[in-house]
Amino acid sequence: MIDTPDLNWAALAPELITGGACMVALLVGMARATWSRVAATLVTALALIASIVWTIATFSTTHYSEFGGQLHSDELTNVGRIIAALCGLVAVALAVRGRANDGRHGEFHALLLAAVTGMGLLVASSSFVTLFIGLELFSIALYVMCALDAERVASLESGLKYLIVGGMSSAVLLYGSALVYGATGSLAYADIGAYDGNRGVLLYAGAAMVLGGLAFKVSAAPLHWWTPDVYEGAGTPVTAFMSTATKAAGFLAMARVLTTSFVPEADKWMPIVAALSVASIVVGNLAALVQPHLKRMLAYSSIAQAGYLLCGIVAWENTGVPALVYALVVYSAMTLGAFAYVVVLEREIGRDATFADLAGRGWIGEDKTMLQALPALGVSICMLSLAGIPPTAGFFSKFGLFDGVVQSGYGWLAVVGAVGSVISLGYYLRVLVELYMRAPDAARIAAEAADLPAPTTGPTRPAGTRMPVAAALGVALAAITLLLAFLPERIFDAGCDARGELVSTGSCTQVEAAGDAADSPASTTAAAAQ
Amino acid sequence: MSVAVDWYVGLSAVLFSIGAAGVLLRRNALVVLLSIEIMLNAGNLALVAFSRTHAQHDGQVFAIVVMAIAASEVVVGLGIVVALSHMRRELDTDELAELHG
Numbered sequence: 001m002i003d004t005p006d007l008n009w010a011a012l013a014p015e016l017i018t019g020g021a022c023m024v025a026l027l028v029g030m031a032r033a034t035w036s037r038v039a040a041t042l043v044t045a046l047a048l049i050a051s052i053v054w055t056i057a058t059f060s061t062t063h064y065s066e067f068g069g070q071l072h073s074d075e076l077t078n079v080g081r082i083i084a085a086l087c088g089l090v091a092v093a094l095a096v097r098g099r100a101n102d103g104r105h106g107e108f109h110a111l112l113l114a115a116v117t118g119m120g121l122l123v124a125s126s127s128f129v130t131l132f133i134g135l136e137l138f139s140i141a142l143y144v145m146c147a148l149d150a151e152r153v154a155s156l157e158s159g160l161k162y163l164i165v166g167g168m169s170s171a172v173l174l175y176g177s178a179l180v181y182g183a184t185g186s187l188a189y190a191d192i193g194a195y196d197g198n199r200g201v202l203l204y205a206g207a208a209m210v211l212g213g214l215a216f217k218v219s220a221a222p223l224h225w226w227t228p229d230v231y232e233g234a235g236t237p238v239t240a241f242m243s244t245a246t247k248a249a250g251f252l253a254m255a256r257v258l259t260t261s262f263v264p265e266a267d268k269w270m271p272i273v274a275a276l277s278v279a280s281i282v283v284g285n286l287a288a289l290v291q292p293h294l295k296r297m298l299a300y301s302s303i304a305q306a307g308y309l310l311c312g313i314v315a316w317e318n319t320g321v322p323a324l325v326y327a328l329v330v331y332s333a334m335t336l337g338a339f340a341y342v343v344v345l346e347r348e349i350g351r352d353a354t355f356a357d358l359a360g361r362g363w364i365g366e367d368k369t370m371l372q373a374l375p376a377l378g379v380s381i382c383m384l385s386l387a388g389i390p391p392t393a394g395f396f397s398k399f400g401l402f403d404g405v406v407q408s409g410y411g412w413l414a415v416v417g418a419v420g421s422v423i424s425l426g427y428y429l430r431v432l433v434e435l436y437m438r439a440p441d442a443a444r445i446a447a448e449a450a451d452l453p454a455p456t457t458g459p460t461r462p463a464g465t466r467m468p469v470a471a472a473l474g475v476a477l478a479a480i481t482l483l484l485a486f487l488p489e490r491i492f493d494a495g496c497d498a499r500g501e502l503v504s505t506g507s508c509t510q511v512e513a514a515g516d517a518a519d520s521p522a523s524t525t526a527a528a529a530q
Numbered sequence: 531m532s533v534a535v536d537w538y539v540g541l542s543a544v545l546f547s548i549g550a551a552g553v554l555l556r557r558n559a560l561v562v563l564l565s566i567e568i569m570l571n572a573g574n575l576a577l578v579a580f581s582r583t584h585a586q587h588d589g590q591v592f593a594i595v596v597m598a599i600a601a602s603e604v605v606v607g608l609g610i611v612v613a614l615s616h617m618r619r620e621l622d623t624d625e626l627a628e629l630h631g
Binding site: 128129132133143144147150157163164168171172174175177178179182185186 | 562
C-alpha cells in the first residue's frame with residue numbers, strides 16, 4: 001500500500017470540475033465532425049454551470065489551510081469563483097457565432113475553462129506559491145486565447161504583447177514574493193502577516209512588487225498601457241471575458257494578500273493604492289474621451305473602472321470589501337452587456353466597430369421593429385450604468401465604493417472619483433447620442449473605419465451574420481444591471497461574509513446602512529456622492 | 531568555501547535588473563522572451579538563496595514550480611512568434627508571385 005496525503009478535495013471541487021472539463025473539451029474539439037463544435041460548447045457550459053451550482057450550494061462552507069496550507073476555500077473564494085464562471089458562461093454564449101469558424105473551438109473552450117480554473121485557484125490561494133500558479137494558469141490561457149485567431153496579425157500581436165507585459169508582471173510578482181519570503185521565512189499569507197520580527201525594507205520592497213504585479217493584471221494605471229492594444233486585437237468574446245473575470249480574480253486576490261499578509265504595513269500601502277486609483281481614474285477617463293474605436297473606448301473605460309474598484313481596497317478596514325464585491329458583480333454585468341452589443345454589431349458589419357457605426361441604430365422605423373431596436377436600448381442602459389447614473393446598479397456600486405473611502409479618511413479620493421464620473425459621461429453618453437440622435441453617415445463610417453487594424457483575412461463569418469444569442473444576452477445583462485440596483489442586499493451580505501474572512505475588526509453595519517441608502521436614490525448623501 | 535547569502539541575493543537583483551532592462555529596451559521578440567526568463571530565474575535564485583538562509587525547503591519547491599510555469603510561458607511565446615513569422619513569410623512569397631506575374 002502507498003500512503004497518500006490526506007487531502008480535502010471538496011475545497012477544490014469547482015476547480016476540479018472546470019479543470020476536468022478542460023481536458024474533455026479539448027478532446028471533443030479534436031473531432032472533425034460537425035457535432036464537435038456544439039459538443040465543446042455544451043461541455044464547457046455544463047461544466048461552468050455545475051461549478052456555479054456547486055459553489056452556490058456550498059457557499060458558506062469554509063475549508064481553511066487545505067493542501068498543506070496552500071488553499072483557503074471561503075466566502076471570498078466562492079464570490080470570485082462565481083463571478084469568473086459566470087463571465088466564462090457569457091463568453092461561451094458570445095462565441096456561439098461570434099468567433100470565426102476556424103476549427104479551433106476545442107482550444108477556445110478548453111482554454112476558457114483553464115482560465116476559469118486558474119482564477120478560482122488565484123482567489124483560493126493562501127500562499128504565494130498558489131498565488132503564482134493560479135495567476136499563471138489563467139494568464140497563459142488568456143495569452144493563447146488572445147492569439148487564437150492566428151490568421152489576423154492583430155490577434156497574434158495582441159497575444160504577444162499581452163504575454164510580454166504579463167510575463168514581466170509575473171516576474172515582478174515572483175521576485176516580490178521571493179523578497180517577502182526572505183524577510184519573513186514563510187510563503188503563507190497568514191504566517192507572513194503574523195511575523196513579528198524585523199518587518200523592514202526587504203519586506204516593503206517585496207510587498208510593493210507583489211502589489212505592482214497584481215496592479216498590472218487588473219490594468220491599473222500607470223501599469224495599464226498594454227490594455228487598449230490587447231483588448232483591441234483579441235477576439236471580442238475573449239476581450240469580454242478578459243476584461244471582467246480577470247479583474248474580479250485580480251482584485252479579490254489583491255484584497256486577500258494585502259489584508260492578510262501586509263496588515264502592519266497598511267498605512268504604507270493604502271496611499272499607494274489610492275494613488276494607483278487616482279491615476280487610473282484620470283488616465284482611463286481622459287484617454288477614453290478621444291477613442292473613435294468602440295473596443296478601445298471600452299478598454300480605457302475598464303482602466304477607469306479599475307480605478308473606482310481600487311477604492312474598495314483602500315477602504316478595506318471599513319466597508320471596502322463588500323462594496324468591492326458588489327461593484328465587481330455590477331461591473332461584470334454592465335461590461336459584458338456592452339461587449340455583447342459590440343459582438344452583435346461586429347458580426348453585422350463584418351469588421352471592428354467605431355462610434356460612426358452606431359449612428360441611428362436605436363431608431364424604430366419601417367425597417368426596424370421594436371424587438372430589433374431592443375439591443376441598442378440594452379447597451380444604452382449598460383452605458384448609463386457604467387457612467388454611474390441612478391437608478392442603475394452602476395450608481396450604487398460607485399456609491400458604496402466612495403462611501404467606504406470617505407469612512408477610511410480618503411474623502412479626496414471620492415471627490416476625484418466623482419469628477420472622473422462626470423468626465424466619463426462624455427464618452428458613455430456619446431454612445432447614446434450616436435444610437436438615438438444621429439443619422440447613419442456613410443462617409444463618416446468610411447473615414448473612421450480607415451483607422452482600424454487590418455480586417456480578418458482568414459476564415460471568418462460574413463458581414464450580416466445575425467447574432468440572436470448575443471443580442472438577447474446583451475438585453476438580459478442590461479436587465480440584470482437594473483435589477484442589481486434594486487436587490488443589492490444579497491450581494492452585500494455575501495460581501496460581508498467575504499469581509500469576515502479578511503478583516504476581524506469593525507463590522508458590516510455601515511454597509512447595511514449604505515444598502516439602505518441605496519434603496520432610496522433620492523437620499524441627499526447619495527446625491528452628494530454622485 | 532562558503533559565500534554569504536547576500537551575494538546570491540545581490541546577484542539575483544542584478545539579474546532581475548538586466549532582465550527588466552532587456553524587456554523594456556530590446557525590440558526583438560525572442561530577446562524579450564529571453565529577458566523575461568532571466569527575470570523569472572532571478573526570482574528563482576533569490577528563492578533558493580533565502581531557502582538556505584531559513585533552512586527550509588519551501589523556497590526550493592517554489593523554484594521548481596516556477597521553472598515548470600516559466601517553461602510553459604515561453605512555449606506559448608515561441609508559438610506566437612513562430613505564427614507571426616509564418617505570416618510574414620507568406621506575405622513575402624505572395625509579393626514574389628506578383629512580381630513574376
